[in-house]
Amino acid sequence: MFRIAAVACIAGLSIATATPQATAGGTTLTSQRIVTGLARPVYVTAAPGDTDRIFILEQRSGNTGRIRIFDLTTNMLLSTPFLSLSVSTSSEQGLLGMAFHPDYDSNGYFFINYTNTSGTTVVARYQVSSNPNIANSGSATTVLTISQPYSNHNGGMISFGPDGYLYIGTGDGGSGGDPGNRAQDITGQLLGKMLRIDVDSLPYSIPADNPFVGVSGDDEIWAYGIRNPWRFSFDRDTGDMYIADVGQNAYEEVDVQPANSVGGENYGWRCYEGDHAYNTSGCPGSSTMVFPVHEYSQGGSPYRCSITGGYVYRGSAIPDLQGAYFFGEYCSNQIWSFRWDGGGxxxxxxxxTSELAPNAGSIAAISSFGEDANGNLYVCDLGGEVFAIQADAPSGACCVGTTCVTLPQSNCENGGGTYLGDFVECTDDICFPAPDNDDCDNADVVGSGNSTFNSEYATDSAGADCSIGSDVWLSYTAECTGTLLISITGDFFNEVSAVYAGCPSGDGQAIDCGHSSYVVSCVQGTDYLVRIGSADGTTGSGSANINCFPGEVCDGDCNGDGVVDVNDVLEMLGQFGGPGDCDTNGDGYIGVDDLLAQIGNWGPC
Known part of the structure; x- marks a missing residue:
């Protein structure tokens, strides 16, 4: 059981306050904002095998595009950019993509895709300097340039495939409706395509098995008929390629190219937008085209306008998500996932969307998803924020020195704190341990007669009913078959109690609750749990008197001998005006109503 009670801030630690929801897969997800204040972040990636850092692309600040490093071990954004360069400031242009060479650890090469100040797409190779957090800005070598007729639909994504070749997604050149029919033109036209090149020797060479080598068509082309593949990715386990292609005015789509593809697919644009005819003039038959595995319509409420592709989850932290492809919507700020069925x-x-509501900020204008070296997923938005998709975890006390906040364990430990768990409550910056009997599984075992309790610093029990909080537990094993008489007295706090036969697993499990005394039928050898807390968060000490009487006990039988007689009247009068075993209606006080009930039950039970 746990209570969120954050009272202080420790540098480098993210305080979780969102209330996540359970997913259909059973795991509860949430998102944590890890960095803010960036300039139009459009991509998150990591170097192969580097589990300590992620690299974040800032599309542009003025006419400068930057690559920033976020240190996952300290939760800090490094102040000095990894790389800065001059870029175009027009429309969708700027610094758009980055890919590390598969052998980056040994050769230090990485590649970027940007539009220069003239508006031309440039794919260039750089090399890291002797400082692993700073690139050698003078090491740039141009790999490929493509003239852009318009400032939109410039693509931007680059990625190394499982075959070691560099894949480059190019848009159709922009404007609207592909006025030059560039996406369908495979001769002397690299726009509207998925390109595949070998960059182990520069500027580049053509893989021998590219589909148009030796036949009509540009050798660089791997697939065509694409409008604007702003983000595509490879499933790191299977090698399948997922292409999120931004639509014209009606439909957004996701295409999947299986890992065993030999290339040459025509994904339909401008002949088709999604599954729907757009401009089929001069187009080949639809049987020659590959249609999306998923599409959704634009418009609606919330308004949808542009797909943002993501990744297939292959991390180890959330097994339920294995194989789920995540993607989003730029305008509506929605996030979905699906699993490809291996066919169409x-x-x-x-x-x-609701499940991933973040702990801070808001996910808006989703520009990209990202993946770190461990397969964890990230979301970034043009508002300057990056969020980590995580499995939610119970929060508990996290201490650094004498300072205490309530955090999920992973956040605490990643930030250098000591996690003391959800049995410790942070109060006034100091960690106080909860009572040993803070939950049902650790209930204090008591016998017949009077027992004491103390609920100070107790937390709320999860999965139990009766609206009781700050509670502690007592366990009593019935010494007879008959009736239990239970009386609870709290000192200087408004105690509320409940009685259970065994630890509860959800609502409706209590035998009875809300009283200060109980008459409960019992079976010898059965464990009965008494839960004592309050409805208003107050805590304190008190006593519980529990006794077992063979046979039936009725209201007013104060001494439990099975007969209501003068001895019971005398005992009730001795308790009159206060709490006691003779409280027949459970209101916490012995009064006239209890005396009348006793007289009404006069004689043998």
Whole structure:
């Protein structure tokens, strides 16, 4: 059981306050904002095998595009950019993509895709300097340039495939409706394509098995008929390629190219937008085209306008998500996931938007997803924020020195704190341990007669009913078959109690609750749990008197001998005006109503 009670801030630690929801897969997800204040972040990636850092692309600040490093071990954004360069400031242009060479650890090469100040797409290779956090800005070598007729639909994504070749997604050149029919033109036209080149020797060479080598068509082309593949990715386990292609005015789509593809696919644009005819003039038959595995319509409420592609989850932290492809919507700020069925369709389409409401800020204008070296996923938005998609975890006390906040364990430990767990409550910056009997599984075992309790610093029990909080537990094993008489007295706090036969697993499990005394039928050898707390958060000490009487006990039988007689009247009068075993209606006080009930039950029970 746990209570969120953050009272202080420790540098480098993220305080979780969002209330996540359970996913259909059973795991509860949330998102944590890890950095803010960036200039139009458009991509998150990591170097192969580097589990300590992620690299964040800032599209542009003025006419400068930058690559920033976020240190995952300290939760800090490094102040000095990894690389800065001059870029175009027009429309969708700027610094758009980055890919590390598969052998980056040994050769230090990485590649970027940007539009220069003339508006031309440039794919260039750089090398890291002797400082692993600073690139050698003088090491640039141009790999490929493509003239852009317009400042939109410039693509931007680059990625190394499982085959070691560099894949480059190019848009159709912009404007609207592909006026030059560039996406369908495979001769002397690299726009509207997926390119595949070998960059182990520069400027580049053509893989021998590219589909148009030796036949009509540009050798660099791997696939075509693409409008604007702003973000595509490879499933790191299977090698399948997921292409999120931004639509014209009606439909957004996701195409999947299986890992065993030999290339040459025509994904349909401008002949088709998604599954729907757009401009089929001069187009080949639809049987020659590959249609999306998923599409959704633009417009609606919330308004949808542009897909942002993501990744197939292959991290180890959330096994339920294995194989789920995440993607989002730029205008509506929605996030979904699905699983490709291996053919022309999908399964398990889930809207994750509410579930991924972040602990701070808001996910708006989703520009990209990202993946770190461990397969964890990230979301970035043009508002300057980056969020980590995580499995939610119970929060507990996290201490650094004498300072205490309530955090999930992973956040605490990643930030250098000591996690003391959800049995410790942070109060006034100091960690106080909860009572040993703070939950049902650790209930104090008591016998017949009077026992004491203390609920100070107790936390709320999860999965139990009766609206009781700050509670502690007592366990009593019935010494007879008959009736239990239970009386609870609290000192200087408004105690509320409940009685259970065994630890509860959800609402409706209590035998009775809300009283200060109980008459409960019992079976010898059965464990009965008494939960004592309050409804208003107050805590304190008190006593519980528990006794077992063979046979039936009725209201007013104060001594439990099975007969209501003068001895019981005398005992009730001795308790009159206060709490006691003769409280027949459970209101916490012995009064006239209890005396009348006793007289009404006069004689043998």
């Amino acid at each position: 369709g999908i399964t398990n389409l889930e809207d994750r």
